[in-house]
Amino acid sequence: MRVGLYPGTFDPVTLGHMDIIRRATVLVDKLVIGVAINRDKGPLFSLEERVAMIEAECATLSEETGTEIVAHPFENLLINCAHDVGAQIIIRGLRAVADFEYEFQMVGMNRALDREVETVFLMAEARHQAIASKLVKEICRLEGDVSKFVTPRVNEALLARLRS
Template sequence: MRIGLYPGTFDPVTLGHLDIMHRAARLVDRLVIGVAINREKKPMFELQERVEMIRMETAQITACEVIVHPFENLLIDCARDVGAQVIIRGLRAVTDFEYEFQMVGMNRLMDDSIETVFLMADARRQAIASRLVKEIARLNGDISKFVTPAVAKALISRVR
């Protein structure tokens, strides 16, 4: 069984994240969506809220089994914990690549049996970043092009 881990904070989950999830699901038998507990990022949504949003938004994925898995340890340890052979990462721009390049190198030094696969963001989704979506929502902008209606409702409710 091919198990892939797609990690992130998903605060909130965007259409860009969902695009990567749907595409990754075609590559593996089980897709584990690792929801990071990253206290330094000070998420707007609590862990359980983010987990539930992702469960709701991925319920229609049928290409593989999808599991939503919160984690607070090292990414490579999470990958081991869930039995992942591959870590799936989305890339939007060159700046993403520089960060991801360093992370892959460190992860390979810790466990070279786990590969990392990069999926380029769909051209229509490359500019979407959770932090920017939150800022647009805070300033009463239209976020409908960046998140699903359910996530938009939760986000607007949170910022107002």
């Protein structure tokens, strides 16, 4: 069984994330969405809320694709998380060239820690490349419309959190 790990903070999960998740299901039999705790980023949504969002957004996709998709919170090293969930592949999404330098360094470090775990980069579709959770939160906070960047369910959660 090919197991992939797609890590991120997903605060909140965007259509860009969902694009990468959908495309990753073609590569693996089981896709683990590693929801990073990452206290340094000061997430808008709690870990439990982010995991619940991922589970809700991926339920139908899992049925459609036949790929098992599970959310897995983690706070340890990414490579250790890969070991914990039995992943042979780490999936990373790239939005722009600016992402590549950081991701390139990360791959090098992960390869030094474990040469058996491969990293695969997926480019977001052009219409999703500019979407970043940080920008989505800022636009919503300033009363802009983020409905074209997130699903209706996530949009409602953002509005409830930021405009209450």
